[in-house]
Amino acid sequence: MRKKNPQWTGAQIVVQTLIEQGVTDVFGYPGGTVLDLYDELYLHRDKLRHILTAHEQGAAHAADGYARATGKVGVVIATSGPGATNLVTGIATAMIDSVPMVALTGNVATSQIGRDSFQEINIYGITMPITKHNYFVTDVHELADTIREAFQIAKSGRPGPVLIDIPKDVQLAKCAFTPQGVVAPQPQKEVSQTEIDRAAALIQKAERPYIYVGGGAAACGLTEEILAFAERIDACIGCTLMGLSAVPHHCPRFLGMQGMHGRYASTMANRRADLVLGLGVRFSDRATGNTATYAPEATIIQLDADLSEINKNVPVALGLVGDLVENFKRIAAACAPAAHPDWMDEIAALRETERKLTQAAQTVCDLSPQRLMDVINDEKTDDTLIVTDVGQHQMWAAQCIDLEKARRFISSGGLGTMGYGMGAAIGAQIGDGSRAVLITGDGSFGMNLNELTTAVTYQIPLVIVLFNNGALGMVRQLQELYYGRRYAETELARKTDFVKLAQAFGAKGERAATLEAFRAAFHAAMRHRGPTLIEVPIEKEEPVLPMLPPDGADGDIITTKEAFQ
Amino acid sequence: MRSVIAVYVENKFGVLTRVAGLFMRKGFNIDSLAVGETEDPQYSRMTITLRGEESAREQIIHQLKKLHNVKEVKLLSDGETVERELLLLKVRNLPKTRTEVMAATDVYRGKIIDYSTDSMVIEVTGEPLKIQAFIDVMQPIGIMEMGRTGTVALARGADVLQEK
Numbered sequence: 131m132r133k134k135n136p137q138w139t140g141a142q143i144v145v146q147t148l149i150e151q152g153v154t155d156v157f158g159y160p161g162g163t164v165l166d167l168y169d170e171l172y173l174h175r176d177k178l179r180h181i182l183t184a185h186e187q188g189a190a191h192a193a194d195g196y197a198r199a200t201g202k203v204g205v206v207i208a209t210s211g212p213g214a215t216n217l218v219t220g221i222a223t224a225m226i227d228s229v230p231m232v233a234l235t236g237n238v239a240t241s242q243i244g245r246d247s248f249q250e251i252n253i254y255g256i257t258m259p260i261t262k263h264n265y266f267v268t269d270v271h272e273l274a275d276t277i278r279e280a281f282q283i284a285k286s287g288r289p290g291p292v293l294i295d296i297p298k299d300v301q302l303a304k305c306a307f308t309p310q311g312v313v314a315p316q317p318q319k320e321v322s323q324t325e326i327d328r329a330a331a332l333i334q335k336a337e338r339p340y341i342y343v344g345g346g347a348a349a350c351g352l353t354e355e356i357l358a359f360a361e362r363i364d365a366c367i368g369c370t371l372m373g374l375s376a377v378p379h380h381c382p383r384f385l386g387m388q389g390m391h392g393r394y395a396s397t398m399a400n401r402r403a404d405l406v407l408g409l410g411v412r413f414s415d416r417a418t419g420n421t422a423t424y425a426p427e428a429t430i431i432q433l434d435a436d437l438s439e440i441n442k443n444v445p446v447a448l449g450l451v452g453d454l455v456e457n458f459k460r461i462a463a464a465c466a467p468a469a470h471p472d473w474m475d476e477i478a479a480l481r482e483t484e485r486k487l488t489q490a491a492q493t494v495c496d497l498s499p500q501r502l503m504d505v506i507n508d509e510k511t512d513d514t515l516i517v518t519d520v521g522q523h524q525m526w527a528a529q530c531i532d533l534e535k536a537r538r539f540i541s542s543g544g545l546g547t548m549g550y551g552m553g554a555a556i557g558a559q560i561g562d563g564s565r566a567v568l569i570t571g572d573g574s575f576g577m578n579l580n581e582l583t584t585a586v587t588y589q590i591p592l593v594i595v596l597f598n599n600g601a602l603g604m605v606r607q608l609q610e611l612y613y614g615r616r617y618a619e620t621e622l623a624r625k626t627d628f629v630k631l632a633q634a635f636g637a638k639g640e641r642a643a644t645l646e647a648f649r650a651a652f653h654a655a656m657r658h659r660g661p662t663l664i665e666v667p668i669e670k671e672e673p674v675l676p677m678l679p680p681d682g683a684d685g686d687i688i689t690t691k692e693a694f695q
Numbered sequence: 696m697r698s699v700i701a702v703y704v705e706n707k708f709g710v711l712t713r714v715a716g717l718f719m720r721k722g723f724n725i726d727s728l729a730v731g732e733t734e735d736p737q738y739s740r741m742t743i744t745l746r747g748e749e750s751a752r753e754q755i756i757h758q759l760k761k762l763h764n765v766k767e768v769k770l771l772s773d774g775e776t777v778e779r780e781l782l783l784l785k786v787r788n789l790p791k792t793r794t795e796v797m798a799a800t801d802v803y804r805g806k807i808i809d810y811s812t813d814s815m816v817i818e819v820t821g822e823p824l825k826i827q828a829f830i831d832v833m834q835p836i837g838i839m840e841m842g843r844t845g846t847v848a849l850a851r852g853a854d855v856l857q858e859k
Binding site for chain 1: 753
């Protein structure tokens, strides 16, 4: 390093570029083809913290959770072969939910590529359809700029994961390196004033406006603006699963999540609206039901960062592509205040119907999911990170958990990845610093419970609430309705003792058989330094209601348990 | 509905797979795809012909624009575009069909580019419909083997895909 133009190895360049891009934490798992990279990580452990998970999938979900909680780019590192393939589910989960992430994988030396060498896999080809972009770097001279470009792509426009595959010899090869600044996201195209005015005119004409908030709005921090705008044009607000934490739930105009297991009032209001203003939504089938009968009277305006989302699932009257915050603010500024008392009366009536339906459908038992969620609401703060796995517990959480701040609800929406929660909770907690509560089920938890070891090692302040119904409840519910109650492989006759399991990993383990016991255990867990698992037995027969059947119209919404009996 | 799309891409490893993979993923069928380097070796130009409804076509153009290595995508409109395809076709060289083969080649402004005692290779260039018509003529005579390049197209006039 005494030379005028010092030469850096590829591995050094990777670590230096990560530091240069402002990365402070990486998740990963070492292996043969990333030995050089890990050697550099070891030497720079004061600047770059590496979190070792139990499995690469956990590391990928952790990088994803980290990104969702902080808005920063999550970074994951894995070795070649199985290390790389274990990232696949995590990358696909991040892709469909538009999470900024950079995945770095090692590969065998370029001379060994194509020879079916030990732990050789074409992860570049495998991840092409599930990344925003990916790279196979064969020249060390291109390495630093490739990493910079990867960060830029990950966070520009509609965010997403980018993978960089780096063969071992490229990590060893040397070249010059000059540090640069953090890359800025690429600017987006500006929308013309004519289009803004057109959107405003359509909104002004509306009598039943519905603001439909998605993950895109949640990710760019549109909160106050939405509230103010809804107030001004006298609209109600609904959201997707991904948009749940974009709007403070105490807002009286907020009707909650709509769709398949959404709240009755928001699903119905969405379908009754004569104007739907979509903010960072993609009209997913789970949120719309049958698109042919979706919001039949509505003029739809869609604001998104991604051109290909316009007219993809639902034809819209106007699609504005570009910076969501910018475009929304411009539209808001162009709209005059309005009042829609009839619409507000209708919304109030929908809310009243919802209240009655919810009351009638609630199981009058001590440990109903809704009561358990209420305890979590009582004990949590506005900063608490609510993370879920996938299944019935996820939908109950989406329906019942009160959220007041953005980036506080972390859940696999598009891919529906069971086993997402443990890794995501660890990553979110490490990134944000607030305590995490993982709401999970016995099915999902069983998939990646190995990450308990990570939570214990790093003393993550994490409360795992495990809803144990001895079943794969969400699938079982579909079998109950549509498959003549033939519960093919969804009733789990497992003998797992979750309390002992948690203890064996070094975590606290509790079982709460009553609501009061749960309250006490949860209260204590929220003050415990490390991870606690609380197992709560719930009824196997408890369905998630309401339910808009897949491809269903509003008349098809199931709101009572009678449908199941 | 048949559409012709021109795609200007970076001439890099994996780009063809990316484009082809996108069509597969989204369930769109490609009728033909022709690709080659441009005057600037850093870029290649693809001509893709496909069939599908207008909404599907719009979606595929939007999806193509999202690919990082894709620099420009343009729908080439009917009538405003010149299209050509190259066909190489091998037929048996038999005394009883030789004259017919040569006459047809002449009418279609083709060329015989290989002649042996057993076979002939014919080159025909033209719009895809003309190519198809020539194949139809040769079919009863007996095609031994053939290869088509797929359509290559440019907009008429001074219109270009990528302004310099």
